[in-house]
Amino acid sequence: MKQKIIMNIILASSMLFVFSGVVHAAGDATAAKEKSSMCEGCHGIGGGYKTAFPTVYHVPKIGGQHEEYLVKALEGYKNGTRSHPTMTALVKSLSDQDIKDFAAYYAGN
Numbered sequence: 410m411k412q413k414i415i416m417n418i419i420l421a422s423s424m425l426f427v428f429s430g431v432v433h434a435a436g437d438a439t440a441a442k443e444k445s446s447m448c449e450g451c452h453g454i455g456g457g458y459k460t461a462f463p464t465v466y467h468v469p470k471i472g473g474q475h476e477e478y479l480v481k482a483l484e485g486y487k488n489g490t491r492s493h494p495t496m497t498a499l500v501k502s503l504s505d506q507d508i509k510d511f512a513a514y515y516a517g518n
C-alpha cells in the first residue's frame with residue numbers, strides 16, 4: 410500500500426516534469442527577450458502606447474495579454490486573416506517558434 414502511494418507520487422512528479430518541458434518548448438520567453446528589440450520601438454512604450462516612428466500613432470498594448478491570443482494575432486498577420494502593413498511585414502520574417510517565443514514573453518510582461 411505504502412509502496413503504491415510512493416509510486417503514485419513518483420509518477421505524478423515525473424508527469425509534472427514532462428509537462429513543464431512541454432510548456433518550455435511551446436514558447437521560450439527568454440529567447441524572445443533577446444529578439445524583442447525589434448518590437449520595442451513600437452510596443453512596450455509606457456504611457457498611452459504611442460510610437461514616434463514613422464509618425465506618432467497608437468499601437469495596441471501587447472504586454473500582459475493572453476499567450477494564446479498573441480499567438481493567434483501574430484499568426485493572423487502571417488496568414489492574412491489580419492492585415493496591417495508593418496505587422497504583416499514583420500511577422501513574415503518570424504518563424505513559428507519565434508511567434509510562440511514572443512507570445513510567451515509578452516504574456517509575462
Ligand code: HEC
Binds near residue numbers: 448450468482492
Ligand atoms: C513599426 C511599429 C511596430 C513594430 C516594430 C511592431 N509592431 Fe506589433 N503592432 C503595431 C501596430 C500599429 C499594430 C496594430 C495593427 C492592427 O491594427 O492590426 C500592432 C499589432 C500587434 C499585435 C496584435 C495586438 C492586438 O491586440 O491586436 C501583436 C500581437 C503585435 N503587434 C506583436 C508584435 C511583435 C511580437 C513585434 C516584434 C516582432 C511587433 N509587434 C513589432 C506596430 C508595430
